[in-house]
Amino acid sequence: MKTYRIAAIPGDGIGSEVISAGVEALTACAKRDGGFTFAFDHFDWGSERYKKTGAFMPDNGRDLIKTHDAILFGSAGAPDVPDHVTLWGLRLAICQPFDQYANVRPTRILPGIVSPLRNVSGPELDWVIVRENSEGEYAGVGGRVHRGLPEEVATDVSMFTRAGVARIMRFAFALARSRPRKFLTVVTKSNAQRHAMVMWDEIAAEVAREFPDVTWDKMLVDAMTMRMTLKPETLDTIVATNLHADILSDLAAALAGSLGIAPTANLNPERQFPSMFEPIHGSAFDITGKGIANPIGTFWSSVMMLEHLGEPSAAARLMRAIEKVTADKSLHTPDLGGKARTADVTKAVCDALAGDNQDD
Ligand code: IPM
Numbered sequence: 001m002k003t004y005r006i007a008a009i010p011g012d013g014i015g016s017e018v019i020s021a022g023v024e025a026l027t028a029c030a031k032r033d034g035g036f037t038f039a040f041d042h043f044d045w046g047s048e049r050y051k052k053t054g055a056f057m058p059d060n061g062r063d064l065i066k067t068h069d070a071i072l073f074g075s076a077g078a079p080d081v082p083d084h085v086t087l088w089g090l091r092l093a094i095c096q097p098f099d100q101y102a103n104v105r106p107t108r109i110l111p112g113i114v115s116p117l118r119n120v121s122g123p124e125l126d127w128v129i130v131r132e133n134s135e136g137e138y139a140g141v142g143g144r145v146h147r148g149l150p151e152e153v154a155t156d157v158s159m160f161t162r163a164g165v166a167r168i169m170r171f172a173f174a175l176a177r178s179r180p181r182k183f184l185t186v187v188t189k190s191n192a193q194r195h196a197m198v199m200w201d202e203i204a205a206e207v208a209r210e211f212p213d214v215t216w217d218k219m220l221v222d223a224m225t226m227r228m229t230l231k232p233e234t235l236d237t238i239v240a241t242n243l244h245a246d247i248l249s250d251l252a253a254a255l256a257g258s259l260g261i262a263p264t265a266n267l268n269p270e271r272q273f274p275s276m277f278e279p280i281h282g283s284a285f286d287i288t289g290k291g292i293a294n295p296i297g298t299f300w301s302s303v304m305m306l307e308h309l310g311e312p313s314a315a316a317r318l319m320r321a322i323e324k325v326t327a328d329k330s331l332h333t334p335d336l337g338g339k340a341r342t343a344d345v346t347k348a349v350c351d352a353l354a355g356d357n358q359d360d
């Protein structure tokens with residue numbers, strides 16, 4: 001029987017609560033499936049470690065996880081550590097060297113969840129945002145000189161490479177092709193940013209020729225926020241730069257009812273390195289330790305992990321369990337307006353998995 005080795009990195013805040021819930025659900029999923037098992041290795045990397053030792057992960061950290069089949073990540077961020085230090089010290093320290101250049105963020109309104117948009121109940125909003133995850137505004141290029149002096153200068157240069165843009169466009173067109181509508185929206189800002197964004201548009205048009213069966217259109221990022229809000233049914237697959245997609249995916253999660261349910265996959269599509277799966281929500285220190293964090297974001301991310309591992313029927317089964325549970329309002333955590341606890345939701349998902357008789 002196949003055993004998948006998963007590196008579990010809970011990180012900070014509610015990370016450990018949602019990751020242990022995820023481990024429980026994945027274990028139940030493997031048990032129900034019967035065709036594979038999981039072996040989890042836990043890594044205590046995060047802000048606590050940083051405060052004690054000066055590093056979020058050991059020097060050989062990436063070597064310790066580079067042969068795992070996948071990484072399950074909780075969250076990174078603590079109130080007493082600057083956010084950019086955390087981001088570069090842990091999450092980007094894994095994403096960038098492991099070349100997880102495709103960040104995939106599906107958004108749907110799950111059963112039982114209410115969108116803040118009037119007239120949107122479910123089928124009108126079914127999107128996948130593809131976020132360029134290796135360069136652009138997060139390239140880390142820039143610097144700061146003459147600190148504290150009146151002539152201080154600081155730059156953050158966004159950096160786009162032809163190779164980087166072409167590969168994310170190919171990934172997004174292929175993903176759009178795999179979905180029933182075969183429709184891609186390319187988000188840009190080439191009216192104001194006349195170099196890199198113009199190249200972005202040109203490469204989109206070039207790659208589009210390789211996918212004649214995919215329809216596509218182009219949208220300026222500012223106008224995109226209006227289209228997402230006012231005409232959600234006109235969108236399907238979306239590709240955007242690192243920062244544009246960061247912003248749009250928060251909007252998407254809010255429109256779908258809660259950040260607590262939104263999942264993400266940081267993929268290395270060539271599989272030279274493990275891919276990383278994580279809920280979009282942050283470490284949420286205000287509710288840490290209270291046992292009320294919503295584990296659905298982690299469960300949905302686990303569905304994406306199962307798909308990536310090549311276990312589509314287990315993935316579908318876990319997704320069915322999630323939807324069965326969200327449909328029951330008594331199992332909603334406080335972020336969804338309910339009173340359920342992390343453990344209640346986790347147990348309900350595990351029970352739904354055990355009771356799922358559908359064979360696919
Ligand atoms: C996300 C988050 C991160 C990002 C933060 C925590 C740095 O907002 O995954 O969308 O900007 O990438």
Ligand code: MG
Nearest residue numbers: 246247249250
């Ligand atoms: Mg974000």
